Amino acid sequence: GPQLVIARDPAGRPNIELINDPRNVAEGLPLLLDNPAAVGETFHLMAPHAFAYDTFVAHLAKLTGWPVVEVTVSWTLHLDFSIAKARAVLGYQPSRDIFQMVDDGWRAVQEGR
Template sequence: MADDALVIMRDRNGRPWRKHVADVRDIVGGCVAALDHPASRGHAIQLGAPEAFDWDTTVPYLAAKLGRTYVDAKDPGTPTYYEFDLTRCRSLLGYQPQYGTHRMIDDAVAYLNGSDISVVPTG
């Protein structure tokens, strides 16, 4: 395995890991929507990307964008496999997250290549 290879993590049965992340732009949009909707008061509302991502589709996409290789690896421990329930975000707030994992990757690569993506850098 090359030192810079990305890794598709899988559980002991070969199922790819699944995670649900969030882009700061969706978090801010969801918070503004919550402030604008009185119906949200008293409710816990999960915010996140439009959908969870599976490592077996996202890692190859990221590797192609970065010109890197990737390998598969199985983890015998407890797998990372979850997705958020965005029902309240969508129904109470009417908020539809815009930034899926591929868009986050595309925007990050564009930023690294000098494009203005209307995000203030944190580093």
């Protein structure tokens, strides 16, 4: 059957990444339109925080009941973006992280949507 994989580098660090829910972007875009301070500026309309894949995979395992396998790889990804500027200038408050995205999707599948 299916298995979930946690990849760690030789020091034991998992991948760290920031994956965004498009609903966060949809909530953030109107903040740009009505704010003169946004003109000519660049903002990251991203999820509220990055996540570690070991925590994410553990969450998936709870939902699915699938076993988890750990492997060691030569390197892991560490990717994060700051949304501090969007928070400070626009009042951006993203409401969904990776866990909310997965929970919403899992619930929809379970309900047959």
